[in-house]
Amino acid sequence: MLEVRDLTAEFIREGEVLRVVQRIGFDIAAGEAVGFVGESGSGKSVTARAVMRLAPEGSSIRWGGRILFKGQDLLALSEREMTDVRGRRIAMVFQDPMASLNPVMTVGQQIDDMLMRHMSLSGAQARKRTVELLGLVGIRDPEHRADDYPHQFSGGMRQRVLIAIAVSCEPDLLIADEPTTALDVTVQAQILRLLMRLRRELGMALMLITHDFGVIAGMVERVYVMNNGEIVESGAIDTLFAAPKHPYTQALLAAVPRIGTRRSA
Ligand SMILES: Nc1ncnc2c1ncn2[C@@H]1O[C@H](COP(=O)(O)OP(=O)(O)OP(=O)(O)O)[C@@H](O)[C@H]1O
Numbered sequence: 001m002l003e004v005r006d007l008t009a010e011f012i013r014e015g016e017v018l019r020v021v022q023r024i025g026f027d028i029a030a031g032e033a034v035g036f037v038g039e040s041g042s043g044k045s046v047t048a049r050a051v052m053r054l055a056p057e058g059s060s061i062r063w064g065g066r067i068l069f070k071g072q073d074l075l076a077l078s079e080r081e082m083t084d085v086r087g088r089r090i091a092m093v094f095q096d097p098m099a100s101l102n103p104v105m106t107v108g109q110q111i112d113d114m115l116m117r118h119m120s121l122s123g124a125q126a127r128k129r130t131v132e133l134l135g136l137v138g139i140r141d142p143e144h145r146a147d148d149y150p151h152q153f154s155g156g157m158r159q160r161v162l163i164a165i166a167v168s169c170e171p172d173l174l175i176a177d178e179p180t181t182a183l184d185v186t187v188q189a190q191i192l193r194l195l196m197r198l199r200r201e202l203g204m205a206l207m208l209i210t211h212d213f214g215v216i217a218g219m220v221e222r223v224y225v226m227n228n229g230e231i232v233e234s235g236a237i238d239t240l241f242a243a244p245k246h247p248y249t250q251a252l253l254a255a256v257p258r259i260g261t262r263r264s265a
């Protein structure tokens, strides 16, 4: 479903060009769960943003290569065509939930908006679906909570709301960028379980990004290891766990307590 070839990403600042993704290639099949692992600054978020064709706020990026989504090169689409893909076909849960939610709109309004814009639902139909979605991601008393503002939710609940927004249009691919980093361990496990359940129920592919091998164990089938803007190793997760080839992968795995035991996520 997704075939990425020779992808490069370059930040342009005051005439200077800084290449942070170096001609990488990867694939994600329909319905497949794929992990991206690497230390901070290795280029995971920029790679994920490439698939959404979104530069970080306030920065300018030049993308290169091809991102074929169902055979269509996303890098060749007009901004308008890309707007239809974003949210509707490919959705992303960003690293920082507070920054991704609008503080002056209720969470219900934010989900309604997505549904009215992308799914052509009326206001009343959208609200009905919004309440269902909030229930689906495990928010209790969703009818009432829909009228609350983001600051009235806990960190874990905000992450659930973001996931509700991301899956509202039933995308083919959900990108989750460190969806649990800011959360405590118990809540992390709940959010990961939620992502797995939604992936199964909605038949989505999942691109799960993390710096922690422990997080993706038992979550994904295949993994790409990123270092310094390059993919240094890839393969089936079990193979990689059992016999990592690249020294960088070995070092990452050595940082995971008790390799080989699967977290009960
Ligand atoms: N807005 C920006 N302007 C300039 N350089 C940036 C910007 N955002 C990221 N970078 C650079 O791009 C490279 C890749 O960053 P990226 O955010 O993709 O890393 P990451 O693997 O997601 O790290 P983390 O695990 O900390 O989230 C880094 O060298 C970083 O310094």
Ligand SMILES: [Mg+2]
Binding pocket: 044, 045, 046, 095, 177, 178
């Ligand atoms: Mg990141």
